[in-house]
Amino acid sequence: MASAEHDYQYFIQWLHRPDGGVSEDARRFGRLVLDNFEGVSATTRNRSQRSTHLVGLARRQFPAIDAGQPQLGAIAGGAGWRWQRLSHLSLGPFRGFRNVEDFDLARRIVLFYGPNGSGKTSLCEALEFALLGAVDEGAQKRIDAAQYLRNIHEDRFAPPQLAAFDARGQRVVVQADADAYRFCFIEKNRIDSFSRIAAKPAGQKTELIAALFGMDNFNEFVGQFNESIDAQLALVPTQGQELARRRQAIAHDTEMLAGEAANVAAFDQAEREYAEAFQAGLTYIQLQQMVGSADAPGRLQVLTEVLNQPAPALYSVRQQDLLEAFQAADVANDLVEEISAQLVLQQDDAAYQDLYAAVLKLQAQSPDHCPACETAIAGEPHVHTDPFIKATQGLEQLRELTLLKQRHHAAVDQRRVASDALQAYFANFAQRIGASVDSEHEVFRYVANPGVQPGTTWWKTGYNPVAGGVSLSQRTVDYARQLEERDAATRQSLEERAQLIAERDRLSEARIALAEHATRRRQVSDAIAQARQRVDVFEAQNADLIAAVVQEQTHIAAETRIQAAYNEFLGLLRLYRSELPGTLMAGLNNFAMELYNEFNVRDAVEDKLAALHLPVTGDGRIELSFQGAPDLRVDALQVLSEGHVRCLGLAILLAKASNIQAPTVIFDDAINAIDHEHRQGIREALFESERFANTQIIVTCHSNEFIKDIQNHVDHTQWVSYTFRHHTGDHHPRVLRDLPPQAYLVNARAAVDRGDHRGALQPSRQALEMLANKIWRWLGRCDLGVISVKLAGVGDQPSLRNLCDGIRSRLNGANTFEHVDKQPLLDALGQVVGIPEQNFLWQYLNKGTHEEQDRDDFDEGQVERLVALLEGMNALRLRNR
Template sequence: MKYYFKQFIKENYSSKSDGYLFILWAVIKNIGKENRLHQSIKKELEKLDIDNFNFDKKKEISSRIVNRMKASPEKASGKDYSGLKSIQIKNFKGFGELSEQDRGTYIALNANKNIFFAPNGGGKTSFCEAFEYALTGDVKEAKRRGVNKKDYITRNGKKEEISLQFIDSQLELKKLDEHDKQFFQQCFIEKNRLQEFSLLGSKDTGVKEKDVIAILLGLTDLDELISSFAQSTSFNVLRNDIQDKIKQLESDNKTNVSLLKEYSEDLLNLKKEVFKYLEEGEEVTTETINEKADKNKEKIKEYEERIKKLSENQLPELNMETLRREIVDFKSKVNEYHELQKSLQEQVEKLNLENFYSVLLEIKDISNGKCPACDTDLENVTKNPFNKAAAELEDLKEIKRVKSKFVVLENNLLDQWYSWCIDVIKNYQTCIQCYTELSNEAFNDTINVLRNKIRDHSKQSKLKFIETFKDELEIKQSELKQFNEIYTETSKKHKNVQNEVDKLQREIKGIRDKNQVLNTIKVQITSLEEKMDKVNKENEKYEKKVEKLERLKVKETKYNSLVTDVQKAYKEFYQDLLLFKVNVEKKQIDQIGDRVLKYYQYINKNDDPSEYITKIRFVLQDNNYRIQLTLNDSNIEKDAYACLSEGHLRSLGLSIMLAVAEKNNVPFLIFDDVVNAIDSDHRANILEMIFNDKFIKKTQMIITTHDRLFWERFCNLYKRYLAKKKNEDFQISNIFSYTNKGTILMQHNVGFEDKILKALEQYDIRQALIYCRIWFETLATEYCVDKEHKITGKFSKGVPSNLLKPTLESIYDVLVDNLGSNSCIQKIRKDLINWRGQNQEHHAFEENSYNFVHSKTSDEVKIVFEAVRDLADLLFTEKQIDYVESSIQELERVFRSLEAKLNNSGFITNAPITDIEEAKEQKLKAEKSLDYYETRRGKLKMFTVQQ
């Protein structure tokens, strides 16, 4: 598929739209990964990141690749290839291995014709598919069956190994490119393709009608490529959700827009309110509000300083009448003090302290309840000394109470007097400091007296002063009156200062009220601005999202444009693909009508004249080819599928494939059981055509069949037509046999000696042992027949019912009885494979004896081989002499030919070095083989003389 798609790109790249080129890119990326390639286009579109998809760069690279493809010359069909020399197969389907050291079944191929006979299950298809896998990298039957290729070809889970050698040693499998692999697909002709062609899309095969011609021409990959695309498809991957997301985002943002509008209006109103407190031209911000508030605070501070200064000059309250009343009050309290003092003194004087003392002493001496003076019981005395003492104690209690009251009064009076003096002194000092005119000598003296008195520590002196101070004030009444008048006048003047202070205080209150309003508004503005900032941040996120979505919308539009272009281009692409398929098929079938007719008439030359076809034409209908036939020289054309039988359709299919092979000059043809798809009446014609047709007879052929008659007739015809002309041994016939360890190969009607020698030369121990065993059995059986010895046998389903199949045991018994003393027989009898591991159906590959095979060494096999060869010399001396002589003649011919070739200066000068080296190698091999057979000839002559 990839090969054809690359060719399609090569022809359909220029002047195409981006949508068309995207389809090409998506398909080439996914071809071989998915069965439905139109789905891969959709998947690539679905996961496409349009921004990171550098389509221009991809187109630039693709353009260079396509230009290189166009510039590279087309390979000529067939003429660059040679035939096949050999194949060795290991762990591929029916072909296994004996051990890990075993390199598999080695099969040398005749350069002209090869035929391989085997019953069903013998390994014929595995053999042909080994060629197909090696040459094309694919196995079509695995695809037809829907089986994974690896599972289909591997044996026992082991890695397959196929070594294929071309006759031209310069050709190597690893150097084959896609063009080579595609070309080699034309070399294979299988019965399955003929069957599908003959049934034309029947439900029995599951092959659609449109596939038939492609299958027949080996263009299944191309047809699969077409089938992997839907004729019309809708890439429903447009992306239209970005605009919806934008609308949803706008809807979600409406709340923010509304809030922002509301906050803006509130902020505007607050700013209008602030304008009342700002100067003209000032911008309303929290900063300007703070500045205004700070200025107001400074003004308040300034006013407070002025108030403080004014307050410092304010006159204290000095009222002479109040002063006089306070002095009278003090004097009254002093009188009360004197009264208490007098009362206390009187009570102390009444108290008889001597009597009180005596009583106390008497009481001290009382010890037994008797009067201390007369020893009379206390209850009988006229005056109880204890009661007398109690009366004296009551007097002391009263004295104590009066004493306490006196002390409290004294302290209160002095404290109050001290405070009063301090206030008078302080107020007077304040007055004269503010207004010097208030300074009065008389009042100054009074103040000085007070100041000195409060410094006096004597309580009695202070009390005496308080008592006499009123009288002293009375003496200075005129001076005090004068002071009072001056004070009164000064107070009137001071009222103006108070008014100013009141005014300043009112100003301060107004400013503070303004600041409070400003602070409130500032808090509200700050709150609104914070809310607006939050909304603005949300709005910024919204705008970023919208911006991102807008970018995505551009990306989406670009993507949708590409999808639309791809959708439009797909129709053009699919039609171009169909046209490409038609053109490829046309190249294959163009001008092959005469060739097809030639092969068809050859195969069916014995048909009734009414079925004779005179013209074959391929007609294009709806992008598929139909085959039109003209019968019996009439002018009426008929569809091949309408007028031919199934057998004739197979013949027609084979004719088409042979015609295409001839047109492309394929170097070899591989027939996989093809003749078994053709009825037996026509097989003789196919045989004759193989050896007589100008193209086929010169083309190397590898044919498998399970038709014994066809096999034998093929061998006979080859010997008659080609073997003698080419002076080659009859080494084209092979038999496949399937064993429990895989398919093995046996050559038919060939010299066993040469085959064993060749196997030993390649260290193919298994093949050498097989031929030793078969050769020995052949010799033993032929000896028994020639000598007419009686042997036992058994009936077998594998032979006609009236024949017996002899047992190996009876044959070997005859050899022992007649030749038991011979040294070669003794050597063979020691060999477990040839003698004791007897199993007639599977030869040396019976399960128990199979292990002997890979335990042998080449030297051990050589001993067995020489013993079998000596037995052949002993039993059939003349035949062996003839064989050796013919071998020597052929080898001498080959040797002379190679010697002449190497002595040819033109060959040495012009031939590739590989050809020269190969000729030298072949000459050495021929020389070595000549030495071997000349030695054999001498030994046989001596053996004849001895006999």
């Protein structure tokens, strides 16, 4: 059908769709191929022939190609249907037609019958050229159109002239439009190719849809593009590689120069972060000023000078501590004096206590005699009073005195501790203020030697007033208060000094950090300067090679641009090809399935299709489900026979033509691609159903029986028939236009009209046989196909009379069957084969088909009646329920 160039033009339109997102360079490459299509299509992928050709074209033309959408004219315009039915074709000289031939195409059905080689293909190619602007067969064979279409005996060709009727019934000239009319053609070769590809292994079926829709040329054209054009492009930078090899010697220098800005930025960032971390809001320059230098002293130098002065000392003497020491000594002494006074009052008791204690100590030596008089304790004579008991009782009575003595000893110890503590305080005091017995000030001398005498109240001496009426102890306490006040001031000064020390230490650390940072920055700067010097020397020494690399980069950039454009272009081209099945098959599933089932009307119900799933990509599968197992989805090409595959291909093509509302469908010998078993279903679906009642159908066929069946089952006013025969020496097909039709009832009516009554009866019987089978099939579609028929013997076929009786009985017995054609059928059958069994009409049907001697003439009225009844039966539409 359409040439590969036409399909490629359609791809160019697809490249320029607004939402495609295609780069301009990919569009340029597409335009490059379009402008050089003939030369590109003449190449193949073998030995990268196409890649080599494309690279040569791209180097010369690519930069100057316009990336805009090209003006392709009407060839890819798809203008649509400007007419309703073809009306006339004039062709010749053209291919097999040497002379001019005119064909009236005004009927709904146009039949061309003839043997192979009689001119049918030339006729279809004339229609193809008139409708599409090109003949695909010539393009496939790579023959120039003028050479391919010429008649070899006239050595020329004239473009066929094709006319049609528009919607107003006016005759118009048909203008070629491949987009609009490409699916009007259904060819035997395409169905054959479809069945052959279906028999290939699964991996080789990508051309399935392309072959079916006549796009195998385009599919082959796309398949000849090489996967890559890299091998034909100069993509390797040899000069650049040499320069890169040499640059390895200064790679570190180059890297350092490349990172110069980053290094400077890193140093600057480190400076900012360090200054901000040292003090919020402080800049690095301000920090440097604070650290200062010998030439420009800063805060650090000021702090160092201040802190080099000695720090003030603390006396660590508190007035309260001294007072508490005096008070503790006084309190301890008062307690000793108090207890001593109590002991004085009990001096006698103390003597007895000692006596009693001494007696008890002697009890161990003389337990039975008095220790004083040695009188026995018991016996005769014995002491009046037991001295040991008396001593024990006496000591018990003097227990309180014992406790008082113990308290006295404790008080003395306490006074000693207080005295020692006071003495220690005076010693610490003297040390703190540097006092000695030779000090100038009296208080210092007192502190250095307060007159300590162990076991005495030596401190009380300081309580005595001296000159001025103030005791030394009081003056010492007052001096301690003064020192305490001085310590408070000194502590505040030390706290301030500690803050200055911390500040100085931080600035000292910062000085070290700033010095280290400056050193690192200087080192990096020196290294960069040295690297730049070495790089400059390298650039000067390799100037020629660097210039060559620049030119090489420009060339490689151009080559890389071509590479990228080709890769994108090829991906898009293959994507477009893979999307074609989805585009072509869109909306065809149900319609194609219904047509397939009608083609296979004789198949069992469970073997008909419940669902059909056509592929949406080039490598997709045609899948289907049978009514016997509607949930099981299988690969159609694995389970269908070759005959069923051919029916499926024809169904898809017809569904496509119907889907685009094609006004005319042209069958180029396509019926002969289908086996005899399925031709009846195809004929009924095409010519007898309502599906294509408004579609013009042009058929070329070398099956006389198929033509005969069409003429018999379609009203003769809807069809016209041409017969082609081989030439008789003039090399021009014989076109027979006025041959008697093969339609039984048409021939019967013609015989009646000319008075040939016997001649009308034989086609009438043939017509009744045809009608009986037609009615029986109709009953089958209405679930009434089971009838009772008498047979003469085993293996015999039902006689026509028995078949008609069986049909009439089945209709009579179907009381619940209501149909508009039921009663007219019963009436007609009753008149033809009714009671009595040997009526005139049936006798005429029997006797009119046999030769008899001395036969009486047939009754003209009965013959007319019979033909009229059969015509009435044939006129019934016999639709389903």
